[in-house]
Amino acid sequence: MIRVLMVSDVYFPRINGVSTSMETFRRALAGLGIDVRLIVPRYGDEADEAGVIRIPGRRLPNDPEDRLLPWRAMHRRVREAAADCDLIHVQTPFVAHYAGLAAARHHGLPVLVTYHTLFEEYLQHYVPWLPARWLRGLARRFSRRQCNAVDAVVVPSSAMAERLRNYGVGAPMQVLPTGIPLARFADGNGAAFRARLGIEPERPLALFVGRVAHEKNIGFLLDAFVHSQRRCPDALLLITGEGPAMDALGEYARQRGLDDAVRFLGYLDRERDLPDCYAAASLFVFASRTETQGLVLIEALASGTPVVALAAMGTTDILVDAPGCIAAPDDAPAFGDIVGRLLADPERRQAMSRDARHTAARWSDQAMAVRLADFYHQTLASHAQVATEPGPEPAS
Numbered sequence: 001m002i003r004v005l006m007v008s009d010v011y012f013p014r015i016n017g018v019s020t021s022m023e024t025f026r027r028a029l030a031g032l033g034i035d036v037r038l039i040v041p042r043y044g045d046e047a048d049e050a051g052v053i054r055i056p057g058r059r060l061p062n063d064p065e066d067r068l069l070p071w072r073a074m075h076r077r078v079r080e081a082a083a084d085c086d087l088i089h090v091q092t093p094f095v096a097h098y099a100g101l102a103a104a105r106h107h108g109l110p111v112l113v114t115y116h117t118l119f120e121e122y123l124q125h126y127v128p129w130l131p132a133r134w135l136r137g138l139a140r141r142f143s144r145r146q147c148n149a150v151d152a153v154v155v156p157s158s159a160m161a162e163r164l165r166n167y168g169v170g171a172p173m174q175v176l177p178t179g180i181p182l183a184r185f186a187d188g189n190g191a192a193f194r195a196r197l198g199i200e201p202e203r204p205l206a207l208f209v210g211r212v213a214h215e216k217n218i219g220f221l222l223d224a225f226v227h228s229q230r231r232c233p234d235a236l237l238l239i240t241g242e243g244p245a246m247d248a249l250g251e252y253a254r255q256r257g258l259d260d261a262v263r264f265l266g267y268l269d270r271e272r273d274l275p276d277c278y279a280a281a282s283l284f285v286f287a288s289r290t291e292t293q294g295l296v297l298i299e300a301l302a303s304g305t306p307v308v309a310l311a312a313m314g315t316t317d318i319l320v321d322a323p324g325c326i327a328a329p330d331d332a333p334a335f336g337d338i339v340g341r342l343l344a345d346p347e348r349r350q351a352m353s354r355d356a357r358h359t360a361a362r363w364s365d366q367a368m369a370v371r372l373a374d375f376y377h378q379t380l381a382s383h384a385q386v387a388t389e390p391g392p393e394p395a396s
Helices: 017-030 071-084 095-107 119-126 132-148 158-167 190-197 218-231 246-255 273-280 295-302 315-319 332-343 346-363 365-388
Strands: 002-007 034-042 052-056 058-060 063-068 087-090 111-114 152-155 173-175 205-209 236-240 262-266 283-286 307-310 325-328
Touching: 002 017, 002 071, 002 095, 002 365, 017 034, 017 295, 017 365, 034 071, 052 071, 071 095, 087 095, 087 365, 095 111, 111 365, 119 132, 132 158, 152 158, 152 365, 158 173, 158 315, 190 273, 205 218, 205 273, 205 295, 205 332, 218 236, 218 246, 218 332, 236 273, 246 262, 273 295, 283 295, 283 332, 295 307, 295 315, 295 346, 307 315, 307 332, 315 325, 325 332, 332 346, 346 365
Parallel strands: 002 034, 002 087, 034 052, 087 111, 111 152, 152 173, 205 236, 205 283, 236 262, 283 307, 307 325
Antiparallel strands: 058 063
């Protein structure tokens, strides 16, 4: 059995792609003889869970969702927990990264990182008063330094791997998307979800799921939906998730005259409400240009919900040669026209729905867990080989 310590600055109940990836791999790897333990933040009064160590953190100004973990406490707990582990897998680039790296060096263990977030594209949304060129350079240097300090890097898409190589990352790299538990999204009750929200059974329904943040390009979806309504006047757009752009986007929807055509639902329970929501949708829409993978696209496909999305960064791997999906132009009127035509054409959507489930099968959690387990074994073997190689002879 391999014992892996995953270390992260985020985890459930904070809902995002990193949390979802960790949970998915942890469950799937257990069946492959890999014991995954977690060191993650404590957000409040989360119940104790076997194999999960929670570190209380400090709330960040203007960010109620995240926590800043204490440097010393994190380093101490990671070093203690790593004592009987074989490998450390870091999931985030903040305090967790440095604690995991320090513990690996202390115990002589290999350390991997998963590079989840393309910071080059994100920073300008959060510190807009600094020059974008300066921020991009900073993000590239930061990422290069962190990735080159570890034994290997996991990236969720080929586009991300290419970007990191262009940064100058020379560490061994494995393209390994997060799979999804297909069964969880196969049996959602769409009719019940519509009834709970008072949505008519036959009303055409477009859905976005994700963090309601500026980098998700939701404003583009609102612009596009104005054009969708010209093709399908009774269409409704649901935006599911929470985030810092909620108020601004709500106001923008009102400015675009979409008061009765857009609803913001907030977070949904992943075990019950979210599968029902996917099943209720006629179509899934997504316009992020910075997504590292796009797990929500696969979740929608597993639910039998056709997808219209921009093919940018990580979503490209999903959308290429993918029946049940349409890679739409990065142009709001054209995007909206495609969405409107599909919402007004139930027969075509039904055919795409059958194809969507077949496409989703490529991305199962079990298939991806097998690939990650193989990469763990490769990394351990490489580390052991390096450790047994003789060093340079001392100078005479």
